[in-house]
Amino acid sequence: MAAEPDNGLPGRPVGRFAVSVSRRDAERFRAALTPDGKPVRRETIPPSFPIAWLGREDVRAALHQGLDALAGSPGHLPVHVSQSVAYRRPLAFDRPYWLDVSLAGPGARGGIGLEVAVSDSDETLVVRLSGVLAMVPAATP
Amino acid sequence: MSAIPARGDSLPERVLARIGPETMHAYLAVSGDDNPLHTNEALARAAGLSGVPVPGMMVMGLLGELLVDWQPEAVIERVSTSFAVPVLVEGELRLGGRVVAVDGVARTAIVRLTARQAGKVCVLGEAEIAFPGDTD
Numbered sequence: 416m417a418a419e420p421d422n423g424l425p426g427r428p429v430g431r432f433a434v435s436v437s438r439r440d441a442e443r444f445r446a447a448l449t450p451d452g453k454p455v456r457r458e459t460i461p462p463s464f465p466i467a468w469l470g471r472e473d474v475r476a477a478l479h480q481g482l483d484a485l486a487g488s489p490g491h492l493p494v495h496v497s498q499s500v501a502y503r504r505p506l507a508f509d510r511p512y513w514l515d516v517s518l519a520g521p522g523a524r525g526g527i528g529l530e531v532a533v534s535d536s537d538e539t540l541v542v543r544l545s546g547v548l549a550m551v552p553a554a555t556p
Numbered sequence: 557m558s559a560i561p562a563r564g565d566s567l568p569e570r571v572l573a574r575i576g577p578e579t580m581h582a583y584l585a586v587s588g589d590d591n592p593l594h595t596n597e598a599l600a601r602a603a604g605l606s607g608v609p610v611p612g613m614m615v616m617g618l619l620g621e622l623l624v625d626w627q628p629e630a631v632i633e634r635v636s637t638s639f640a641v642p643v644l645v646e647g648e649l650r651l652g653g654r655v656v657a658v659d660g661v662a663r664t665a666i667v668r669l670t671a672r673q674a675g676k677v678c679v680l681g682e683a684e685i686a687f688p689g690d691t692d
Contacts, residue, residue: 444587444617471588472588495613499635
C-alpha cells in the first residue's frame with residue numbers, strides 16, 4: 416500500500432511505493448527480452464526495467480483503480496500510445512527507491528498521462544517515466 | 557575509453573522470426589502485465605486487432621537491449637518510443653536503428669530506433685546515449 420502521495424508529479428496521485436531491483440530481478444527481465452532466453456550477463460539493469468515495478472501487484476491494483484476513475488467507468492483496457500524513460504543516473508542493485516505514480520487526463524484526444532518518478536531514499540530523482548495510455552473499451556468477444 | 561559512433565552508423569539489425577506466445581508470456585510474467593488483450597485472441601479481435609498484440613513495453617525493452625548489445629559500455633540516458641501500429645505475436649519483427657546526431661564534446665549520441673513488422677514501422681523510438689571518457 417502507498418506510504419505517501421507523490422511528490423510533485425502532474426496529475427492525480429496514485430501512490431508512493433517502496434521498490435528495489437535485485438540482480439535476479441534484472442536477469443529474469445533481461446532473459447524475457449532475449450529471443451533464446453539466454454541473455455548475456457551484464458552489470459547494468461535493462462533500461463526499461465522500471466516498467467516492471469508498475470506491474471507489481473500493489474502498484475497495478477492502485478493504477479487500475481486510478482485508470483477506471485479517469486475513464487469514467489470500469490471495463491476499459493489501457494493500451495500504450497507512447498512511453499519515455501529518462502535517467503538522471505543509473506539504477507543500482509538492491510538499493511531502496513521510492514516509486515511515485517500519478518495519472519493525468521483524459522487529454523484532448525482522450526489519452527491518459529502516466530507519470531512516474533523513481534527517487535533515492537533522500538528524494539533525489541533518479542529516473543523519470545512519462546507515458547500516454549489510450550483506454551480501449553473491453554469489447555465482449 | 558569507448559569509441560563514439562559516427563552520424564549515419566547503423567545498429568546491427570535484429571530479426572526475430574516471431575515473438576511467439578511462449579516468449580511473450582515470459583515477459584508478461586516478469587513485467588506483471590495483466591492486460592487480457594495479450595492473452596485472449598478473441599478479445600483482441602473484438603477490439604479491432606488482427607491478432608494478439610505484443611505489449612508495447614516489450615518492444616521498447618527489445619529496442620533497449622538492442623542498444624545495450626550494440627554499445628555495452630555506453631550509458632543509456634533516455635529512451636522514448638511511440639507505438640503507431642500494434643506488433644503482433646506472430647510474424648517477423650525487425651529491430652534496428654541509426655545514429656542521427658553525435659556530440660563529440662559531450663560524448664553523446666542520438667539514435668533513432670525502429671521496430672518493423674510486415675513492412676510497416678510499428679514502433680518509432682529515440683535514445684540518447686553517453687560514452688564514458690578517460691576519467692569516467
